[in-house]
Amino acid sequence: MSEIVALGAVGADPAARILDSIYSVHLLDPAAQSGGAAGTSAASGNFADLIAHGLARMNAKVAHADQMVTQFALDGSTPIHHVTIALEEARLAVEMAMQVRQRLLEGYRELMNLQL
Incomplete structure (x- = not known):
């Protein structure tokens, strides 16, 4: 998990964390919906x-x-x-x-x- 995501998760309430995970998985990365690891390769580049x-x-x-x-x-x-x-x-x-x-x-x- 990146430092920015970790910092955001510290003070966030559970509803905000759920919305963030839905947004990042479903709206931004279509490959993540099918279980692919395409989202992790870009984060490490x-x-x-x-x-x-x-x-x-x-x-x-x-x-x-x-x-x-x-x-x-x-x-x-x-x-x-x-x-x-x-x-x-x-x-x-x-x-x-x-x-x-x-x-x-x-x-x-x-x-x-x-x-x-």
């Missing part, structure tokens, strides 16, 4: 690999939602609630990627403004 893996997961969520919408529009065999869930997962993934991008830019700007 360097920062660039971590960012690239996160962007790939976000892209997979968006592509899956697009596929679900297309399938629903063409033949209607996909239930609407599955389409809605896929769209919301994609929206959350894109929103999270935008927040990470914004924080990285803020950190970069702060480093560039440091007086040496």
